Amino acid sequence: MSVIEDAILWLNDPLNWTNPDGIIARTTEHLWISAAAVALGCAVAWPLGIWMGHVGRGGPAVVTVTNLSRAVPTVALLTIFPLTVVGFGPPAIILALSLFAIPPLLANAYLGLREVDPEVRDAGRGMGLSGWQLLRKVELPLAVPYLANGFRVAAVQVVATATLAAYVNGGGLGMIISRGFGLGLTAGGGQVLAGGALVALLCLAVEGILALVEKALLPKSLRRVKHRPPASAADALPAGS
């Protein structure tokens, strides 16, 4: 029997879906760990990036953080955090994943505020807006497309990277793949393939849904002018390692 048939057979077994460590439970676990990591990343990166963009300082630091984050293997952080005071369990995984969410969130928040037309900013100041009002009423609304773009890139990356939690027995859909490898490719090949398909499907679904949300978030007035964040802001960032 071929591996593909094995994979289909594995997916067709209802127990593989409803087991305590079946597909449904693993997907739920995968999604909540990812959501927590993205939320944590936003809580840190957005205020920082918005503030740096508002005062117009720290651009080189953002680039350095992005470049350095590319050199650090995800697997290393996933193994290191459980051994620190954080201890084993989801918090360590969430912390490690959120660190990889920070660069795209930070870079896009900073870029979004820096890209606000200086004339618009001047006009706001001329109308007597204070720095805080300028941020709330002018800069932030104009930066929404960038923030949304950063959010999508970060979320997709975290959902993809959360697969690697399986290396430290940390849960998520990756566990299905790693268990399959654990059985050996003759016995577990079908499960490995099925797990790979599930993970790929989940990531593409998250990417697709967030792309729609991103489109919906773009203010109507901006949609006409084709005001899109430059592709380079996202492209310059690391992939779903």
Add this chain to the structure above:
Amino acid sequence: MPSKVHDAVLAWGAPGDDPRNPWFSWSYVSQNTDTLLAALREHLFLTLVAVALATAIAIPLAILAYRVGSLSGPILGFTGVLYTIPSLALFAFLAPFTGIVAPTTVLIGLTMYALLTIVRNTLTALRQVPADVLDSARGMGYGKRAMLWRIELPLALPGIMTGLRIATVSTVALVTVGEIAGWGGLGELIIGGFNSNFYRPQIMTATLLCVALALALDLVLLAVGRVIMPWTRRRAA
């Protein structure tokens, strides 16, 4: 021929002799120099082969996408979809067919990811060549081929080199994921250290070596770029 590092890590099982399990220990480094170097060599080998293969495929592909407008959509779309799929899933797709005895699975996966970065950066760089420069070249009688070799590629070279640097650094980090398919270089030591009683010095030493390797290769490529593109030197400084 299975990975020697993989076998060595599996054969150990024994944690270190230091009961305090410190984050860093010189005695670990001095006692395991051979294994560390072997893992580093494997890591370097996987990275270099993957990036070289990726470059050899990606640059012609990007030129094709640049020249034939109708192909750029499908090529970019395909790379975008692949980019979204996690490496572990990609290895899972490949391993049942390519096996885990040879580094084929890991190399194909790594090459594909590096490919995407290089294709995108090369295409962006080629598209950024100013239209008036192309116009004047045409006016001076440059043919398509001469234009590619003497105008477009040299002007796109800084962008291409940036793509190569990003691809190389990301590949070094990504090699660790190959552990699951039997070929993870330093990743074997990181995950092996975790599995044999959470042996901290091994995890930390391998991680530091991994980051150092990424930064060292980045610097090498930066230097190469300076040498082959002397005209960018003044601007960069």
